[in-house]
Amino acid sequence: MVSDLQGLFSTNARGMKKSIIRELLKLTRRPEVISFAGGLPDPNAFPIKEVGEIVLDVLAREGKIVLQYSPTEGDPKLKDELIAYHEQENGIKLNPDNILVTVASQQALDLVGKCFIDIGDPVIVGQPTYVGGLSAFHNYGARMIGVPLDEGGMRMDLLELELKKLKQAGKRPKFIYVIPDFQNPAGLTMNEERRRELLKLAREYDSLIVEDSPYRELRYEGESVKTIYALDGTGQVLGLHTFSKILFPGMRLGWVIGDEAVIQKLVTAKQATDLCTPAFTQAIVAEFMSRNLLSKVIDNVKSIYSEKMAIMLGALDDYMPDLAGLSWTRPEGGLFLWVTLPTHMNSEELFYEAIESNVAFVIGSAFDCTGEETNTMRLNFSFPSKDDIVEGIKRLAKVIEKSDLSHRKSGGIIATP
Amino acid sequence: MVSDLQGLFSTNARGMKKSIIRELLKLTRRPEVISFAGGLPDPNAFPIKEVGEIVLDVLAREGKIVLQYSPTEGDPKLKDELIAYHEQENGIKLNPDNILVTVASQQALDLVGKCFIDIGDPVIVGQPTYVGGLSAFHNYGARMIGVPLDEGGMRMDLLELELKKLKQAGKRPKFIYVIPDFQNPAGLTMNEERRRELLKLAREYDSLIVEDSPYRELRYEGESVKTIYALDGTGQVLGLHTFSKILFPGMRLGWVIGDEAVIQKLVTAKQATDLCTPAFTQAIVAEFMSRNLLSKVIDNVKSIYSEKMAIMLGALDDYMPDLAGLSWTRPEGGLFLWVTLPTHMNSEELFYEAIESNVAFVIGSAFDCTGEETNTMRLNFSFPSKDDIVEGIKRLAKVIEKSDLSHRKSGGIIATP
Numbered sequence: 049m050v051s052d053l054q055g056l057f058s059t060n061a062r063g064m065k066k067s068i069i070r071e072l073l074k075l076t077r078r079p080e081v082i083s084f085a086g087g088l089p090d091p092n093a094f095p096i097k098e099v100g101e102i103v104l105d106v107l108a109r110e111g112k113i114v115l116q117y118s119p120t121e122g123d124p125k126l127k128d129e130l131i132a133y134h135e136q137e138n139g140i141k142l143n144p145d146n147i148l149v150t151v152a153s154q155q156a157l158d159l160v161g162k163c164f165i166d167i168g169d170p171v172i173v174g175q176p177t178y179v180g181g182l183s184a185f186h187n188y189g190a191r192m193i194g195v196p197l198d199e200g201g202m203r204m205d206l207l208e209l210e211l212k213k214l215k216q217a218g219k220r221p222k223f224i225y226v227i228p229d230f231q232n233p234a235g236l237t238m239n240e241e242r243r244r245e246l247l248k249l250a251r252e253y254d255s256l257i258v259e260d261s262p263y264r265e266l267r268y269e270g271e272s273v274k275t276i277y278a279l280d281g282t283g284q285v286l287g288l289h290t291f292s293k294i295l296f297p298g299m300r301l302g303w304v305i306g307d308e309a310v311i312q313k314l315v316t317a318k319q320a321t322d323l324c325t326p327a328f329t330q331a332i333v334a335e336f337m338s339r340n341l342l343s344k345v346i347d348n349v350k351s352i353y354s355e356k357m358a359i360m361l362g363a364l365d366d367y368m369p370d371l372a373g374l375s376w377t378r379p380e381g382g383l384f385l386w387v388t389l390p391t392h393m394n395s396e397e398l399f400y401e402a403i404e405s406n407v408a409f410v411i412g413s414a415f416d417c418t419g420e421e422t423n424t425m426r427l428n429f430s431f432p433s434k435d436d437i438v439e440g441i442k443r444l445a446k447v448i449e450k451s452d453l454s455h456r457k458s459g460g461i462i463a464t465p
Numbered sequence: 466m467v468s469d470l471q472g473l474f475s476t477n478a479r480g481m482k483k484s485i486i487r488e489l490l491k492l493t494r495r496p497e498v499i500s501f502a503g504g505l506p507d508p509n510a511f512p513i514k515e516v517g518e519i520v521l522d523v524l525a526r527e528g529k530i531v532l533q534y535s536p537t538e539g540d541p542k543l544k545d546e547l548i549a550y551h552e553q554e555n556g557i558k559l560n561p562d563n564i565l566v567t568v569a570s571q572q573a574l575d576l577v578g579k580c581f582i583d584i585g586d587p588v589i590v591g592q593p594t595y596v597g598g599l600s601a602f603h604n605y606g607a608r609m610i611g612v613p614l615d616e617g618g619m620r621m622d623l624l625e626l627e628l629k630k631l632k633q634a635g636k637r638p639k640f641i642y643v644i645p646d647f648q649n650p651a652g653l654t655m656n657e658e659r660r661r662e663l664l665k666l667a668r669e670y671d672s673l674i675v676e677d678s679p680y681r682e683l684r685y686e687g688e689s690v691k692t693i694y695a696l697d698g699t700g701q702v703l704g705l706h707t708f709s710k711i712l713f714p715g716m717r718l719g720w721v722i723g724d725e726a727v728i729q730k731l732v733t734a735k736q737a738t739d740l741c742t743p744a745f746t747q748a749i750v751a752e753f754m755s756r757n758l759l760s761k762v763i764d765n766v767k768s769i770y771s772e773k774m775a776i777m778l779g780a781l782d783d784y785m786p787d788l789a790g791l792s793w794t795r796p797e798g799g800l801f802l803w804v805t806l807p808t809h810m811n812s813e814e815l816f817y818e819a820i821e822s823n824v825a826f827v828i829g830s831a832f833d834c835t836g837e838e839t840n841t842m843r844l845n846f847s848f849p850s851k852d853d854i855v856e857g858i859k860r861l862a863k864v865i866e867k868s869d870l871s872h873r874k875s876g877g878i879i880a881t882p
Contacts, residue, residue: 088533091530107513154737158739162604299746
């Protein structure tokens with residue numbers, strides 16, 4: 049074995065941390081634990097039979113091609129399907145050079161990090177935001193600048209303040225990372241006005257926007273809002289998409305859309321990263337789309353998650369104690385909602401108590417680039433069964449109630465009247 | 466669009482180059498060109514029928530699991546198969562924590578780069594060596610130090626010289642990258658004595674060895690040599706393996722074996738890179754192995770490639786002009802052989818002449834970390850048909866003969882008597 053292995057690692061590798069969620073999830077694996085912690089899709093919605101049929105057809109028709117190496121940019125057939133999809137769903141016209149097929153969105157986040165971030169470079173993110181985005185950028189040494197959210201997503205006044213500060217220091221952020229639809233973790237959506245404001249600021253301060261849209265199609269209420277990509281049309285936006293939540297994550301397929309010059313750089317980076325995305329899985333999903341099966345799966349997923357979300361919101365209304373400072377978001381879609389606890393509560397302490405009561409969530413600090421958030425938690429409603437959602441929320445309500453009681457007993461109520 | 470996109474890119478991204486091979490391959494796409502340029506497996510050896518059967522069984526048995534997210538480290542079932550495989554094939558005992566399943570070997574090379582290389586860090590590579598290794602390390606800013614090969618692979622005397630020089634400068638290489646079996650591009654194999662020397666030097670100079678073994682199983686002649694990993698047993702070696710050449714590349718599956726501490730760091734890096742390797746493809750290949758089908762496919766591949774290699778060597782013997790300085794390697798396995806031209810010939814100039822004669826190869830400079838190699842070329846014999854191998858070598862022989870003639874006419878022969 050080499051000596052001083054730590055010293056052999058790269059600067060960024062020395063700073064890499066294991067995902068907090070992953071470590072906490074290990075505690076939630078007992079079968080009696082009802083977990084709102086993961087972000088898994090409901091496997092009951094996976095179109096297993098259709099995948100089997102398609103695989104046989106694809107292998108019979110082009111087995112020698114789909115088991116071979118394939119272009120780094122992605123399968124031309126899948127790209128054609130994606131072009132048609134974006135034209136229909138988002139009203140945008142793409143050409144194949146605007147698209148890179150990736151090993152799902154996480155690879156897109158990694159490639160964005162690789163192509164844009166030098167150690168210490170500023171990157172603007174929501175506070176909170178998707179933990180996988182934070183890790184991807186952190187692993188290239190980004191200096192993350194968190195911009196708080198309100199019920200309409202990232203606050204534009206605070207964003208402008210940060211952009212101004214950077215400009216005064218002679219800098220610009222490498223990009224602004226947002227999840228405008230049913231944001232992970234908070235479940236919030238930016239309305240069109242907010243998106244236009246963001247675009248305006250990005251142009252004014254000459255910044256790239258990275259728009260991550262893994263949940264966009266999963267809207268259960270209200271009207272769809274145009275993507276920032278669609279509102280732009282000048283190449284100011286890089287759009288990240290994935291099949292993980294609208295079809296299944298087990299084939300690891302996603303795609304990036306953007307200006308040709310940026311896509312070309314991402315392609316060059318991907319070439320040395322994994323040569324190409326599997327031809328096999330790309331061919332399966334392309335065939336799935338060409339048979340018009342995707343919209344059917346999405347409709348099914350929406351009806352399942354919409355009901356589960358309603359059940360979770362109902363259970364929260366029914367069982368949560370009536371405490372000052374306790375609130376939760378009411379998303380219009382997606383997989384998650386976000387609970388804010390009274391400020392005297394610490395969600396990490398609560399996590400261990402919850403685990404003892406056989407219910408789990410993700411602590412809010414995981415999504416906070418400063419790690420300082422102490423009184424929030426993310427709840428997932430896509431994976432647990434409907435019965436488990438009700439039972440789990442009951443358990444969680446009791447844990448919160450108990451924590452509040454012990455706080456009152458300890459006299460804490462006097463300190464925070 | 467943002468202004469000064471170049472300035473927004475990371476230092477490493479600005480230095481990224483598109484693969485020369487890829488660009489040259491575009492010229493070889495006319496159907497009339499016989500290409501020895503790619504490194505593609507022969508699709509006639511793909512077990513298409515078996516894959517179809519296995520997919521249906523896997524989906525029926527565990528569809529909800531294989532289309533879901535899965536552990537970053539890899540599918541436990543596939544790991545168990547790989548443990549059994551390495552015990553049988555290489556006589557080494559692994560535990561699951563010694564293995565990380567990757568999106569084929571190229572991802573392993575990328576993760577190694579990510580975890581070990583800071584900009585300017587020295588990395589030792591063969592001269593020539595696999596171009597994808599060079600790009601992966603280059604994209605993290607490695608300073609590549611090339612160590613020439615002789616017919617036994619990397620020269621240990623020259624390696625020691627470089628290690629000594631680095632040590633005198635107070636440095637050590639981040640790792641020594643070798644492909645000991647049927648090296649890409651040269652087709653050369655290190656014998657056991659050379660491997661032991663390498664281990665000895667690595668220990669003496671406290672260096673990690675990255676042993677890349679994509680072709681190891683494809684031996685057509687002679688005795689198998691133990692892997693450096695097997696000769697070591699102390700954690701000095703990271704072993705890279707892939708299904709791309711022994712089964713098919715279209716599912717993008719490979720694996721790394723190594724000391725737990727190194728594997729753990731690679732796992733943490735992979736987490737933020739793509740979350741996990743597709744569960745779907747892992748389950749298919751695990752089932753393929755558990756049915757004892759892998760060795761049958763490997764036997765078939767070996768018999769096909771062995772014959773093709775013999776045909777290529779025979780055609781070279783039969784048709785190449787008898788020129789001083791013209792020679793080629795005689796590999797015992799793998800996919801490639803390496804031609805050295807008389808020093809007055811430039812393989813890049815020859816490439817364009819060859820394309821006009823409808824035959825293609827990869828110029829040697831692509832595999833040279835200095836890019837200075839001018840009179841070598843790599844020939845692939847796994848992909849072209851047997852008839853095309855003979856016809857292609859005839860064409861290539863004529864191109865070389867013509868080049869030599871025009872050199873003589875121009876009086877070059879006088880300059881190099």
